[in-house]
Amino acid sequence: MISAQYRGVWTLFKKEVWRFWRVAFQTLASPVLTALLYLLIFSHVLEDRVQVYEDVPYTAFLIPGLMMMSMLQNAFANTSSSLIQSKVMGNLVFILLTPLSYLQLFIAFLGASIIRGLAVGLAIFLVSVWFVHLPIANLAWILVFALFGCALLGTFGVIAGIWAEKFDQMAAFQNFVIMPLTFLSGVFYSIHSLPGFWQTVSKFNPFFYMIDGFRYGFFGKSDVSPWLSLVVVMAFLVLLTWVTLKMLKSGYKLRG
Amino acid sequence: MVTPAVSIESIQKQFGKLNALKGIDLTIEQGEFFGLLGPNGAGKSTLINLMAGLLKPTHGQIKVMGHDVQKDYQQSRQNLGVVPQELVFDPFFNVREMLRFQAGYFGRGPENDAWVDEVIESLGLADKANTNMRRLSGGMKRRALIAQALAHKPPVIVLDEPTAGVDVELRQMLWDFIKRLNRDGHTIILTTHYLEEAETLCGRVAMMKAGEIVALDTTENMLRQFAGKNLCLKLKGSLPASLLPMLKHGENNLFTLGLNELGQVEYALSELRKAHVDVEDMQLIEADLEDVFLSIVGKGSSA
Ligand SMILES: Nc1ncnc2c1ncn2[C@@H]1O[C@H](COP(=O)(O)OP(=O)(O)OP(=O)(O)O)[C@@H](O)[C@H]1O
Ligand SMILES: [Mg+2]
Numbered sequence: 406m407i408s409a410q411y412r413g414v415w416t417l418f419k420k421e422v423w424r425f426w427r428v429a430f431q432t433l434a435s436p437v438l439t440a441l442l443y444l445l446i447f448s449h450v451l452e453d454r455v456q457v458y459e460d461v462p463y464t465a466f467l468i469p470g471l472m473m474m475s476m477l478q479n480a481f482a483n484t485s486s487s488l489i490q491s492k493v494m495g496n497l498v499f500i501l502l503t504p505l506s507y508l509q510l511f512i513a514f515l516g517a518s519i520i521r522g523l524a525v526g527l528a529i530f531l532v533s534v535w536f537v538h539l540p541i542a543n544l545a546w547i548l549v550f551a552l553f554g555c556a557l558l559g560t561f562g563v564i565a566g567i568w569a570e571k572f573d574q575m576a577a578f579q580n581f582v583i584m585p586l587t588f589l590s591g592v593f594y595s596i597h598s599l600p601g602f603w604q605t606v607s608k609f610n611p612f613f614y615m616i617d618g619f620r621y622g623f624f625g626k627s628d629v630s631p632w633l634s635l636v637v638v639m640a641f642l643v644l645l646t647w648v649t650l651k652m653l654k655s656g657y658k659l660r661g
Numbered sequence: 662m663v664t665p666a667v668s669i670e671s672i673q674k675q676f677g678k679l680n681a682l683k684g685i686d687l688t689i690e691q692g693e694f695f696g697l698l699g700p701n702g703a704g705k706s707t708l709i710n711l712m713a714g715l716l717k718p719t720h721g722q723i724k725v726m727g728h729d730v731q732k733d734y735q736q737s738r739q740n741l742g743v744v745p746q747e748l749v750f751d752p753f754f755n756v757r758e759m760l761r762f763q764a765g766y767f768g769r770g771p772e773n774d775a776w777v778d779e780v781i782e783s784l785g786l787a788d789k790a791n792t793n794m795r796r797l798s799g800g801m802k803r804r805a806l807i808a809q810a811l812a813h814k815p816p817v818i819v820l821d822e823p824t825a826g827v828d829v830e831l832r833q834m835l836w837d838f839i840k841r842l843n844r845d846g847h848t849i850i851l852t853t854h855y856l857e858e859a860e861t862l863c864g865r866v867a868m869m870k871a872g873e874i875v876a877l878d879t880t881e882n883m884l885r886q887f888a889g890k891n892l893c894l895k896l897k898g899s900l901p902a903s904l905l906p907m908l909k910h911g912e913n914n915l916f917t918l919g920l921n922e923l924g925q926v927e928y929a930l931s932e933l934r935k936a937h938v939d940v941e942d943m944q945l946i947e948a949d950l951e952d953v954f955l956s957i958v959g960k961g962s963s964a
Contacts, residue, residue, distance in 0.1 A: 407770070409768035409769070409770070410768065412765055412768045412769070412770055413765065413766045413767065413768050415765070416762055416765030416766055417762075417765075417766060419762075419765075420754075420762050423753070423754075424753050427753055428753075491751070494749060494750070494751070494752065495745075495747055495749035496749045496750060496751045498715065498745055498749060499749075499751065499763060499766075499809060500766065501713075501714070501715055502713055502714075502715070502738060502741075502743055502810075503738060503763075503766035503767055504734065504735035504736070504738045504739050504766075504767060504768075505766055506735065656717065660714065660715055660716060660717060661676075661715075661716050661717070
């Protein structure tokens with residue numbers, strides 16, 4: 406039984422989870438299908454030509470990256486689309502009228518986006534292990550990067566959702582920020598295979614660290630130390646959380 | 662002294678250069694049925710949004726049941742239920758789910774479900790309770806919107822034009838229900854452009870114009886002081902010039918004269934006799950809130 410004090414935040418969390426679960430075909434099945442199509446095409450084309458790590462077939466190498474990419478995109482999509490939709494529809498007022506604090510609001514939205522990210526990641530894992538053998542070198546690292554990666558992008562989604570006023574602004578955010586960062590993060594390759602300049606560029610991309618650290622959990626091998634990746638991810642998470650809470654507390658774009 | 666339901670102290674609100682509220686002072690006591698009237702753009706919704714914490718005041722302070730809406734926002738919002746003017750809804754859920762969520766945000770759990778069902782019943786939503794919000798008709802959406810504001814059974818209920826676009830049946834239902842809540846001790850604050858509604862329901866009204874309160878009194882006093890009675894005349898001929906100052910409106914051969922006291926009937930008739938204008942028909946009508954409204958807020962503006 407939940408006490409009245411926590412019921413508000415619990416209810417909002419539950420509602421946000423239901424919201425994507427109701428349209429699971431679009432929010433879960435569709436990203437899983439997309440990831441599997443990538444897997445099919447890239448592994449078919451590159452399996453015999455690319456070997457990133459010794460003893461790791463390219464298809465297996467690809468799976469953690471695709472999982473992480475999908476988790477990040479969906480965690481972002483959950484908070485950002487929920488906020489922008491309720492802003493455009495006007496029903497965000499139902500939440501703004503309640504005694505929920507800005508911190509509770511953040512926790513509920515973020516919690517639901519983490520659930521969606523993890524659900525997508527798990528689904529891709531469960532489907533792909535039917536086809537490919539995937540080792541698990543260290544489960545703890547897998548879970549840590551999954552959790553904090555989703556949290557980071559869920560938080561980023563809150564910022565985008567508060568900032569954007571129209572759907573096309575949100576689409577621009579998706580297409581010009583999220584997509585390039587995910588694709589240029591080493592999902593499909595090891596950055597060691599890149600020319601020096603692009604290796605350096607990649608190291609400024611936080612997505613690279615999330616994917617590299619996550620992959621370490623499966624293969625025990627990575628481009629940089631998982632500890633370094635963890636530090637980078639945590640630093641970004643702390644920074645974005647701080648920005649988000651500032652925005653929510655000030656009522657920026659939400660309470661005029 | 663009992664804590665007022667709402668106390669508003671020198672509230673100002675600016676939107677850029679626009680001075681939407683220019684210093685509002687208003688106290689609404691617990692248990693009142695209060696009407697907030699004024700033409701479009703007067704600032705009624707702005708004032709309500711400030712009470713709800715949806716907007717921040719440029720200056721001044723508002724308390725709901727003694728709690729500052731900025732500093733003690735959790736307590737003040739706990740005490741407040743607001744029906745927004747815009748017809749908004751969440752397309753993902755059905756009516757009952759939405760109401761339970763809404764109550765849940767306020768910390769209410771399963772013990773509150775009976776109340777939610779009562780709200781559903783009382784607003785005629787029973788056979789739509791499991792219908793997705795998206796599929797409701799406009800009037801039904803309005804009912805659901807009202808129900809959402811009541812889901813946590815707040816002591817202070819603010820209705821921003823709740824009867825815009827709803828049929829006679831709901832108006833009847835809504836007012837029966839709201840009157841019952843008022844009898845049970847809930848404070849009701851209402852804005853409406855249907856002045857006969859305000860007249861029959863509200864014990865006290867404030868009239869707003871261009872961001873200011875221009876009149877504030879009990880409905881009874883307003884009717885007595887400002888309007889008096891109306892004399893409707895059907896004349897063969899035109900109105901004598903001496904009666905023009907009393908004219909409220911006239912078209913063709915129908916004229917309405919405003920009276921401050923009954924003695925003026927005698928005066929009007931004698932002037933007509935002097936001018937040799939025959940009276941075809943004559944009627945004495947109690948002034949209503951609309952007359953008061955027009956005389957205060959100004960002719961040419963509609964409620
Ligand atoms: N968010 C906003 N930004 C800028 N101006 C606003 C905003 N909200 C309201 N206004 C302006 O403030 C004034 C008061 O608006 P308000 O909505 O409070 O009027 P109202 O009395 O509720 O009118 P109505 O009867 O049409 O609902 C109007 O001139 C309106 O254009
Ligand atoms: Mg309004």
